Each structure stands twice: as structure tokens, then as C-alpha cells.
Amino acid sequence: MSEVENIVKRGRVAQKEYELYTQEQVDLVVSAVAWAILEPGRNAELAELAVRDTGLGDAADKFKKNFRKTLGLVRDLQNAKTVGVVSHDPATGITEYARPVGVVAAITPSTNPGATPINKILNALKCRNAVVIAPSPKGLSTCARLLQFVHAQLDLVKAPRDLVQMLPDPITKDATHELMRLADLVVATGSQANIRSAYTSGTPAFGVGAGNVLVIIDENANLDSAAQKITQSKTFDNATSCSSENGAVLLDAVYDAAIDALERAGGVLLDAADKQRLHDVMFSNGKLTSTLTAQSPAVIAERAKLQHPKASGARFFMVEETGYGPTAPFSGEKLSPILTVWRAANFQAAKELVSKVYSYQGAGHSVGLHTASSGSVMEERAADLARDLPVARVIVNQAHAIATGGSFENGLPFSLSMGCGTWGKNNFSDNMNYRHYLNTTRVVRPITEKVPEVETLLANYFSQHPK
Known part of the structure; x- marks a missing residue:
């Protein structure tokens, strides 16, 4: 068994345990993991490490980005229902249940080596998934330090550490490709080469388009x-x-x-x-x-x-x-x-x-x-x-x-991941959010049959083109 296979296997074991959590327990995990980067001392360390090792950006701005993007995401997730029944419509007889996707492969760029991984981690955890981060080689050290903070927070709430893992050093294309192939879902942000690789991995994938605003x-x-x-x-x-x-x-x-x-x-x-x-x-x-x-x-x-x-x-x-x-x-x-x-x-x-x-x-x-x-x-x-x-x-x-x-x-x-629709060769056109990390199961009940008349449905057409 390869190292990547072992990582994914451990993720699946942790996810099966986590799938049994209640909404209240899941929300506690999300809050704990969010604090891994929202805590100012840890945030500052990650921001400075990101600039030092990638040579990209400004540490003070990365601190602000890590904080505001995570704070806003936690606000978005706070009242979202991701466990059990999430909607019920008596008129249609349909009840919707939120279900996890399994193990998520999260491809992240060197430009945001702290903010993007935590965003994907929190979205995945909110939906009772396990996640494996594939950072860029330049962003490896920041991601590794972030995961140390995350694991400490998971320990505090007694959640499995293997819910959040990352590829080992050195980060290689082969390992990233293997992760994408073995995972249940790929969420990819970064170069268009990575996006194309995600879409051709054989695994369902969300990838983002190129910028040039x-x-x-x-x-x-x-x-x-x-x-x-x-x-x-x-x-x-x-x-x-x-x-x-x-x-x-x-x-x-x-x-x-x-x-x-x-x-x-x-x-x-x-x-x-x-x-x-x-x-x-x-x-x-x-x-x-x-x-x-x-x-x-x-x-x-x-x-x-x-x-x-x-x-x-x-x-x-x-x-x-x-x-x-x-x-x-x-x-x-x-x-x-x-x-x-x-x-x-x-x-x-x-x-x-x-x-x-x-x-x-x-x-x-x-x-x-x-x-x-x-x-x-x-x-x-x-x-x-x-x-x-x-x-x-x-x-x-x-x-x-x-x-x-x-x-x-x-x-x-x-x-931190913006879908660009078919214009940008993506399969979605909204901001990537927790809904992209969910499956939905629908209970479909019989309702009173209502069969429309053809003349009623096509009334506008027949008014202009009589039979």
C-alpha cells in the first residue's frame, strides 16, 4: 500500500466515525478548528511563515485575510444544517437529508497557503467529511504548521485527527494525482494545470477558472x-x-x-x-x-x-x-x-x-x-x-x-475559490461553499395525481398556431 493510499484509508475510517456525529457535535468541531487560525498568535505565525517560505505577498495582509475569510466562513456555516433532515416540502412530499461525500481531496495554491486550506477544511468538516490537503510545494510548511494547530483543536473536542490530513513531504505531482484518483471528491484551487488534472482524475471535481478581472x-x-x-x-x-x-x-x-x-x-x-x-x-x-x-x-x-x-x-x-x-x-x-x-x-x-x-x-x-x-x-x-x-x-x-x-x-x-461556469471551463458558477461538499438523499412520497391538459400547457402556442 502506498503512503497516499494509507492516508486515504485512515481518512475513511475517521470519516465513518464522524458521520455519526450530531449537528451540535459537528458544529463544535467546526468552531474548534476555526480557532486554530483565528487565534491571533497562531494566525500571525502562519502569515509570516507563508511569506517567508513562498516569497509571495505581505504578512500583515495575509493575517487580515486569514482572519476575515475564516470569520466570514464561520458566520456562513453557523446556522447551516448539514446533518439529517435539511428540508421538507409537504406540497411535493419530498424530504431532503444531508449526507457527506466521504474523503475530500483539497488542492491548494501557494498564494494562500493558510487561508485556502482552512476554508476547505472547515467546509469539509461542516458536512461530516474527512479531508486531505495537497498543498503547493512552496506552501508545504505553512500547511503543515496549520495542521498541527488543527490537530490540537481536534484533540480538545475528542474528534479523530485523521479527519484532516495532508500529503507528505515532498509534494509531488504523482502523489497529488493519486490522491485525486482515490478520493471521493476533488476541490481544486490554483493553476489551470491543477484544475485540468482534477477534472481528468476520474473523481467528481470542482475546479476554478483563471482570473483576469x-x-x-x-x-x-x-x-x-x-x-x-x-x-x-x-x-x-x-x-x-x-x-x-x-x-x-x-x-x-x-x-x-x-x-x-x-x-x-x-x-x-x-x-x-x-x-x-x-x-x-x-x-x-x-x-x-x-x-x-x-x-x-x-x-x-x-x-x-x-x-x-x-x-x-x-x-x-x-x-x-x-x-x-x-x-x-x-x-x-x-x-x-x-x-x-x-x-x-x-x-x-x-x-x-x-x-x-x-x-x-x-x-x-x-x-x-x-x-x-x-x-x-x-x-x-x-x-x-x-x-x-x-x-x-x-x-x-x-x-x-x-x-x-x-x-x-x-x-x-x-x-477563496470562485467558480467561473462553462465560460471558464468549470462545472459551477458560484463561490465554492459548503453545499458543494454535500450529497443529498431525498425521500419521495406519493401525492395526489394532477395531470395537466395539453391545451392548457400549450395555450399560448395554440393561440398563435391553432390546431
Whole structure:
């Protein structure tokens, strides 16, 4: 028996025991495990370890992310029913029972080596599953330390430690593939190579699409407010999030004023020469390299040898673009505090440009809109984007990276894994949440038969095309 087989076998034994827990017992386990990372000292250790070992992001921001994303998830889970009867409809005679899926394989990225694993652990435990984490090699140490904290909390509530396990060091593709094959469900976040592997593992899988979020600033927007929100989002954790704005489409009527607002918020617009210097470091044969991924603006300025007099003090950089696609690599995802800006003649042109960019990269994820704070204009333009663009979310007047994965200021579920629908080659288009970790069994009772008449059902058709 391989080491991975043994891990999954132990997970199955623990899960069978855990499946007998009541809702009250399950909720106690979830609370205990949440405290593994919500406790400030442990959170700080994990945040610092993540930055030290991955070289990605900012420790203070990771601390905030670990806390807020976990706190929001616990709020979402608090009153959710995941044991026994979860719904009953006397009219249909159907009663629904929540059932676990078994052993979950959780594939997690280096960009969030603490926040994403705990999110998947808590969702899995809430639904009476066991979970095995497959961290990225860079995120191994953070995940291992997190699991030490988790196991201590499981001990406190006398729950089996094998409910939460991880692949052993070293993390290999072969071991990850074997885990996915042996598990009952795969939940994958990370590179598109990992997502494709999850979908072809032979095991039911939820995987997420690629990011490359664009935001439109229209002529009705409060420009300083929009700039502050974009800056908050673009600079958070050095833009490790797939929900961080990669580009802004500015309407011609406010282009110059919007650039000024973004610069007041800390952005620095680079000239053509600095844009080329940045390009030469960021891309190789048109492909994004990891050289500047999730690095601070100061590190980016130094590595790219930027000449702008304010480069060393920038909060983020901006580069102007007119095209999209492989010949315009700045139109794609950059995973760094670098914002591409386009000029559009009007709202319709802006929408069309976003669609073209998403045909290259980012389809299915999200689009942002900064517009009037309320009223018919806001509603009409948000509806316009929702009807026409290949996106699962339209984020209105919010800091995109904060809002898309759930926020205390909107109603989306807290998550670090965003489904992108068939546009992004995913089989779901909502934020991954506990419902994706459940099976449902339905008791179906007989009800009084009601057979409709054909003439009634097709009345509209027959009114136009008589028999």
C-alpha cells in the first residue's frame, strides 16, 4: 500500500466515525478548528511563515485575510444544517437529508497557503467529511504548521485527527494525482494545470477558472472613491488574489480625471520606456514569468529598473494599453500590483473591450463596475453587464478582491475559490461553499395525481398556431 493510499484509508475510517456525529457535535468541531487560525498568535505565525517560505505577498495582509475569510466562513456555516433532515416540502412530499461525500481531496495554491486550506477544511468538516490537503510545494510548511494547530483543536473536542490530513513531504505531482484518483471528491484551487488534472482524475471535481478581472469606471462614478477601492484591492497582499483587478477600462469622458484620481491614491502611470522595462522582466515569449509575482512595488521597481521618479514610492503601477490578446501581454493576468488601463469612447465600447479581453483570458470570473452610487443608471448598467458578458459576478462600487470572495458588505458566500461556469471551463458558477461538499438523499412520497391538459400547457402556442 502506498503512503497516499494509507492516508486515504485512515481518512475513511475517521470519516465513518464522524458521520455519526450530531449537528451540535459537528458544529463544535467546526468552531474548534476555526480557532486554530483565528487565534491571533497562531494566525500571525502562519502569515509570516507563508511569506517567508513562498516569497509571495505581505504578512500583515495575509493575517487580515486569514482572519476575515475564516470569520466570514464561520458566520456562513453557523446556522447551516448539514446533518439529517435539511428540508421538507409537504406540497411535493419530498424530504431532503444531508449526507457527506466521504474523503475530500483539497488542492491548494501557494498564494494562500493558510487561508485556502482552512476554508476547505472547515467546509469539509461542516458536512461530516474527512479531508486531505495537497498543498503547493512552496506552501508545504505553512500547511503543515496549520495542521498541527488543527490537530490540537481536534484533540480538545475528542474528534479523530485523521479527519484532516495532508500529503507528505515532498509534494509531488504523482502523489497529488493519486490522491485525486482515490478520493471521493476533488476541490481544486490554483493553476489551470491543477484544475485540468482534477477534472481528468476520474473523481467528481470542482475546479476554478483563471482570473483576469477588469473593472469599468464610467462617467457617473465618484472617481476618488473608485480609485481608493481599486487601490485597496490592487495592493492587498501584493495582488495575490485572482479577484484583484488586472485592468481598468476608463471612459473617455473621465479618462484624465480618473488617472489623476488613481495617482492621488498612490498609483504611478509609467511611460512607454518603463512599460517596456517592465515587460522585459515580467514576460518571456509572451508568457508571464514568476519574477514579479506578488512582489511589492519597491521590489518591482528595483528588478525592472524603472526610471519614473516616483517609482520607488508607488503603491501600484499603471501601464496604458490599446490592444488585447497574446500580442498585448499586459492584457492578461499579472498577479502583481500592476494595473493595465484602457480608454473607451463610451460604456458600450467599454463593455465590448472587456468581452474581447475575456476572450483571451478571464472568461467566467467577474467584472467590476464603478458608476453612480444608486438609481436607474447603476441598475441598468449592472444589468447590461450581467446579460452580455461571460462573467459569474458583476461587482458594483466595491473593492473587487475584497468583495468577490464574500464580504461583510455584500451577500456572497465567503470563499477563496470562485467558480467561473462553462465560460471558464468549470462545472459551477458560484463561490465554492459548503453545499458543494454535500450529497443529498431525498425521500419521495406519493401525492395526489394532477395531470395537466395539453391545451392548457400549450395555450399560448395554440393561440398563435391553432390546431
